[in-house]
Amino acid sequence: MSRIPEPTPTPNGPAYEGRLLDHPDEEVVDQGAPFDIRTLISRRGVLGLAGIGVGAVVLAACAPAVSSSTTATTGTGGDSATTGTSSGEIPDETAGPYPGDGSNGPDVLEESGIVRQDIRTSIDGSATAEGVPLTFEFQVLDMANGDKPFEGVAVYAWHCTAQGEYSMYSEGLEDVTYLRGVQVADAEGKVSFTSVYPGCYSGRWPHIHFEVYPDVGSIDDSAKAIATSQMAMPASSSTEVYGESAYDGSAQNLAQVTLASDNVFGDDSGASQLATVTGDVSNGYTATLVVRVDTATTPTAGSAPSGGGGAGGGAGGTPPAH
Numbered sequence: 001m002s003r004i005p006e007p008t009p010t011p012n013g014p015a016y017e018g019r020l021l022d023h024p025d026e027e028v029v030d031q032g033a034p035f036d037i038r039t040l041i042s043r044r045g046v047l048g049l050a051g052i053g054v055g056a057v058v059l060a061a062c063a064p065a066v067s068s069s070t071t072a073t074t075g076t077g078g079d080s081a082t083t084g085t086s087s088g089e090i091p092d093e094t095a096g097p098y099p100g101d102g103s104n105g106p107d108v109l110e111e112s113g114i115v116r117q118d119i120r121t122s123i124d125g126s127a128t129a130e131g132v133p134l135t136f137e138f139q140v141l142d143m144a145n146g147d148k149p150f151e152g153v154a155v156y157a158w159h160c161t162a163q164g165e166y167s168m169y170s171e172g173l174e175d176v177t178y179l180r181g182v183q184v185a186d187a188e189g190k191v192s193f194t195s196v197y198p199g200c201y202s203g204r205w206p207h208i209h210f211e212v213y214p215d216v217g218s219i220d221d222s223a224k225a226i227a228t229s230q231m232a233m234p235a236s237s238s239t240e241v242y243g244e245s246a247y248d249g250s251a252q253n254l255a256q257v258t259l260a261s262d263n264v265f266g267d268d269s270g271a272s273q274l275a276t277v278t279g280d281v282s283n284g285y286t287a288t289l290v291v292r293v294d295t296a297t298t299p300t301a302g303s304a305p306s307g308g309g310g311a312g313g314g315a316g317g318t319p320p321a322h
Contacts, residue, residue, distance in 0.1 A: 020260055020269075089143060089294040090229045090272060093264050096209060098166035100158060100180055101222040106168045108180050109156060109219045118194040119157070119181035122167070129178045131162035131196030132241045133284030136231070136275070140189045140212060143294040149189030150293060153226075154216040156182045157193055159208040162246040164201030164253075184216050197241045197285060198233065200250040205262040205270070206233040212293055227293045232259060232270040237277045237285055244281060 007014035013024050095101065100108040108114055113123040121128045136157070140150040158180040160166050167176040179198075183191035200206045212227040213219050235254070242251040259269040272292075279285035 020258055088272065088292065089297065090227055090291045091267070092227070092300045093229045095211065095222070095228050098158075098169040099209070099211075099222070100166075100168045100177075101156065101211065101219075103222040106174075108168060108177050109182070109222075111177065114177075114180070114219075115154075115182045115184070115216060117181070117183060117192060119179055120195055122177045124177075127176045127178055129161055129167075129196050130246050131199075132244060132246070132281055134195050134197040134287060135192060135284070136195065136208060136287040136289075137190060137192040138210065138231075138289055138291050140185050140191070140291045140293055142189075143292050144296045147292065149185070149187065150212075151185055151187050151189060152215055153185045153189075153293075154182055154213040154219055155185065155191045155210055156180075156213065156219060157191075157208060157210040159195070159198040160201060162196060162199045162244075162250070163248070164199040164250070182216065182219060197237075197247075199247050200238065200242065200253040200257075202253050203257065203263075205257050205259055205265055206238050206250075206254070207231060207264070208233070208287075210291075212291065226295055226299060227291070228299060229291070230264055230273060231287070231289045232262075232265050232274045233287065234274060234277050235259075237279070240281055241285075 013020050095103060097104055100106055102109065108123075111123055116123075138155055138157075140153050140155065141147040142150040158166075161170075161173075161179065165173055167173045167178050167180060179195060181193055183193060185191050198206050198208060208231045210229060210231065211222070211225040213225055218224040238254055239251070241247060242254060259265045259274070262270070265273060273289070275287040275289045277285055277287045
């Protein structure tokens with residue numbers, strides 16, 4: 001007789017195989033496809049779940065395999081380091097109070113040299129961000145044209161420092177432009193940035209902001225962005241990184257938030273925004289995310305919240321709104 005799996009009680013709610021349940025009042029087998037995918041239940045495990053259904057078995061069988069060189073474990077906050085392509089458009093999210101795109105104060109997109117792959121230094125080379133090396137890549141797909149690679153779109157990406165601060169906004173970093181840059185998608189719809197792993201400041205899950213523009217000539221006006229969203233970093237790699245001295249305070253902040261409780265990713269625990277991450281602290285990490293953009297819809301996000309601005313984040317200080 002098949003046994004219905006039982007969740008494990010945790011301080012943040014019931015969990016199964018280290019992942020918080022999306023629907024705490026329902027049984028493990030009734031959490032839905034997104035939960036099954038992110039947990040990467042094995043075929044054998046799925047077949048042993050009572051009532052899970054043929055569709056879920058097929059779904060698990062089609063889940064991407066984890067290679068021997070890929071770290072894909074579940075950690076605090078409940079996520080997997082391997083994700084599939086979302087069936088829907090990338091969720092619209094706020095650009096937050098520190099976009100640096102002219103919508104809330106300073107505008108780095110007006111500066112010569114902002115189109116660059118390596119964003120670890122200020123554009124003028126005067127300052128360098130410290131932290132564990134990270135290469136992150138977006139593949140942008142054009143939903144209006146059958147998910148064809150969106151060649152030629154410009155992606156502006158930015159994120160906080162190892163200490164949770166934002167260049168151009170945080171105290172002492174007003175004249176610094178690192179961890180911000182633009183790349184133009186190639187024939188495969190891909191853009192890549194060389195950076196450092198972002199820290200975790202109070203109240204937010206570790207993340208990277210990005211805006212997609214129709215072409216590089218459009219980046220002079222933030223209102224022209226056709227998509228604005230955020231990429232979530234996995235708990236497993238974040239936990240490893242936050243053991244480094246440069247990330248003082250990040251481990252404590254990470255322990256106080258989950259993807260489900262985060263004010264941006266909480267709607268679906270970042271199901272379509274969770275990066276696939278490989279690597280380690282010694283050699284650095286690589287993060288990838290598929291970004292599906294539907295130009296047939298009207299963007300609903302991107303502006304900074306009213307009253308935004310100020311000193312920026314900080315691993316131990318007052319967090320920004322987003």
